[in-house]
Amino acid sequence: MDKNSLISEKQKAAIKYLINLFNKNNISYQVTGGLAAICYGAKRPLYDIDIDVNSKSIPLLQKLLKRYIIGDYHHYQDDFFDMYLMKLNINGVSIDISQIENAYSLKNGKKLKINSSLSNSHVVNMLNMNIKVQDVNELIEYKLMVGRDTDLLDVVNLVNTRC
Numbered sequence: 001m002d003k004n005s006l007i008s009e010k011q012k013a014a015i016k017y018l019i020n021l022f023n024k025n026n027i028s029y030q031v032t033g034g035l036a037a038i039c040y041g042a043k044r045p046l047y048d049i050d051i052d053v054n055s056k057s058i059p060l061l062q063k064l065l066k067r068y069i070i071g072d073y074h075h076y077q078d079d080f081f082d083m084y085l086m087k088l089n090i091n092g093v094s095i096d097i098s099q100i101e102n103a104y105s106l107k108n109g110k111k112l113k114i115n116s117s118l119s120n121s122h123v124v125n126m127l128n129m130n131i132k133v134q135d136v137n138e139l140i141e142y143k144l145m146v147g148r149d150t151d152l153l154d155v156v157n158l159v160n161t162r163c
Contacts, residue, residue, distance in 0.1 A: 003038050004127060007046045012127055014049060014093040019131055021064060027057045030121035032098075032134045037143070037154040039124045039133045044153065048094040052116065052134070055099040061086065068095075080146050082106055083114075105145045114142055 007015070015035070022029045031039065033050030053061065058073050071087030082104040088095040103114040120135040134142075140158055143151035 003041070006038050006044065007035075007127075008093075010091050010093050011046055011049065014090040014095060015131070016127060016129065017090065018049070018051065018095070019129055022053075025060060025064065027053060027060065028118045029053050029057075030100075030116075030118050030132045030134045032116070032139065032142070033096075034150070034154070036134045036139050037158060039126055039131065040136050040139065040158050041160075042154045042157040044150070044157075047150075048096065050096050050098065052098050052100040052103070052118065054118065055084070055101055058086065058099060061097060065097075073099075077106075080106055080148065082111055105142070107145065107147065112145055114145065116142065 004012070021027075030052050031050070032052050033048070034042070034044070034046050035049055038046060062069065062073060065088055068088040068090050069086060070089045073084065073086040076083055076085050083098050084102060085096050085098040088097065100116060100118060103116070105112045105114055116134055116138045120138060121132040122135060123130045124133045136158060140155055143155050
């Protein structure tokens with residue numbers, strides 16, 4: 001199955017728009033979550049787009065993406081995460097831009113640091129462009145830490161693809 005077929009046309013357009021925006025403005029980033037998993041071989045449709053950036057990039061991104069912000073940069077906490085992020089909607093596509101320095105997973109009442117670094121990201125050619133993607137080992141560690149059904153399915157696909 002072609003990985004591009006797992007991504008809707010609207011999602012493809014949003015990804016291309018964001019990656020071009022980041023590159024044009026010299027913003028360091030990495031794609032994470034489901035899109036990163038698909039880049040490395042997961043075989044499920046993409047739900048949303050997750051991107052990590054450094055906190056110093058947030059003010060510029062708020063300015064550049066103002067018309068798409070549906071949840072301005074804020075502390076976010078739910079059953080799985082404790083982090084700072086900004087929520088976007090680009091033509092119906094849900095996007096989370098998270099700052100990488102203070103991102104945690106919550107599991108069994110414990111707050112666990114999500115260990116990831118923009119300097120470890122890999123360039124993957126997808127959608128006829130080079131995209132910086134979270135390191136596959138960091139991605140697997142993160143998905144095991146969070147442990148939702150979708151994350152565990154991604155891990156199985158990622159491990160089987162690497163063998």
